[in-house]
Amino acid sequence: MRSAAAAALVIPCAAQAQEISNVKSLDIAVQGAIAQRCEMGDIPSTDFGDLTRPGKFAAVRVAFDCNVPFTMVIKAQNGALAHTDLPNGQGPYAGAVPYSLDVELPVRRPTAELISRAFDSRSLAGGQSISSAGGIAIDGLLLRLSLGHVASEAGLLAGQYGEVIEVTIAPN
Numbered sequence: 502m503r504s505a506a507a508a509a510l511v512i513p514c515a516a517q518a519q520e521i522s523n524v525k526s527l528d529i530a531v532q533g534a535i536a537q538r539c540e541m542g543d544i545p546s547t548d549f550g551d552l553t554r555p556g557k558f559a560a561v562r563v564a565f566d567c568n569v570p571f572t573m574v575i576k577a578q579n580g581a582l583a584h585t586d587l588p589n590g591q592g593p594y595a596g597a598v599p600y601s602l603d604v605e606l607p608v609r610r611p612t613a614e615l616i617s618r619a620f621d622s623r624s625l626a627g628g629q630s631i632s633s634a635g636g637i638a639i640d641g642l643l644l645r646l647s648l649g650h651v652a653s654e655a656g657l658l659a660g661q662y663g664e665v666i667e668v669t670i671a672p673n
Contacts, residue, residue, distance in 0.1 A: 535568065537568065537569045537672050538566070538567070538568050538569075539566070539567035539568075539569070539571055539638075539670045539671075539672055540564075540565070540566050540567070541563060541564065541565045541668070541670060542563050542564030542565065542641075543563075544561060544563055544644065544668065545561060547559040547561075547646070549582075549648065552582065552598055552648065552657055552662060553656060553657060555648075555650070556647075556648075557647070557648045558645060558646060558647040558648065559645070559646050560643065560644065560645040560646075561643070561644050561645075562641055562642070562643050563641055563642050563643075563644060564641050565606075565638050565640075565641045565642045565670075566638060566639055566641075567633070567637055567638040567639075567670065567672065568637055568639075569637060569672045569673065570632075570633045570634075570635045570636060570637065570672070570673040571632075571633050571637075571638070571670055571671060571672050571673055572630050572631070572632050572633070572670075572671050572673060573604075573606070573630065573631045573633075573668065573669070573670055573671075574628055574629070574630045574668075574669045574671065575602065575604070575620065575625055575628070575629050575630075575631070575666065575667070575668050575669075576625060576626075576627075576628035576629075576666070576667045576669075577622060577625035577626050577664060577665070577666050577667075578626075578664060578665040578666070578667075579597070579622075579626065579663075579664050579665075580597075580622050580623045580624075580625060580626030581597035581598055581599050581600065581622045581623070581664065582597065582598040582600060582622075582648070582662040582663065582664045583596060583597045583662060583663065583664065584596035584597065584657075584658050584660050584661070584662055585660060585661045585662065585663060586660060587658055587660070590653065590658050591658055592655070593653060593654070593655035594653060594655050594656060594657060594658035594659075595651045595652060595653035595655070595656070595657050595658065596657070596658050597651075597662075598648055598649065598651055598657065598662060599621065599622045599623065599648075599649035599650075599651075600621075600622045600646055600647060600648050600649055600664075601619055601620065601621050601622065601646070601647050601649060602619070602620045602622070602625065602644065602645070602646050602666070603617070603618070603619045603620075603643075603644070603645040603646075603647070604616075604617070604618045604619075604620075604631060604642065604643070604644060605617050605642065605643040605645075606618075606631065606633070606638060606642045606643075607638065607639075607640040607641070607642070608633050608634070608636030608637060608638055609636055609637055609639060610633075610634065610635050610636035610637070613640075614636065616631060616633065616634070616636075618631050621649075622649070622664075625666065632673075633673075646666075
């Protein structure tokens with residue numbers, strides 16, 4: 502059965518070879534498109550509770566997928582966890598807690614690499630950017646916020662403290 506099938510294949514090939522000699526060229530046009538997409542999952546709010554305890558941190562893995570190279574811009578509203586009414590403090594008491602934000606961003610270009618950046622809270626007040634350096638993101642990202650030390654010997658002013666950190670993704 503196999504030899505009959507092989508013979509059947511050889512005969513049409515010989516006939517096609519004679520027909521090809523009359524062909525000068527053949528062009529096939531193929532095209533398509535993929536839309537740019539950058540999507541980021543929700544970043545949950547974090548409550549540190551008592552801010553006087555040292556060494557507090559929060560880490561969160563965030564879903565992140567971007568099929569084009571991109572730039573991530575991170576900007577903080579206050580540049581510290583700031584007292585809601587008296588961010589500059591009062592008397593000997595401080596009104597702000599500095600922090601650091603570490604970002605780990607896996608990218609592919611075409612091999613897998615890890616972009617890591619660390620920012621202090623004051624620098625984030627003016628905004629900071631991270632370039633994917635031609636890479637794309639498919640494995641999410643890790644954000645780690647660590648509270649720093651308060652410079653005031655008296656400690657922190659009583660009350661509520663907060664910060665808003667905005668993360669913006671722009672395809673390049």
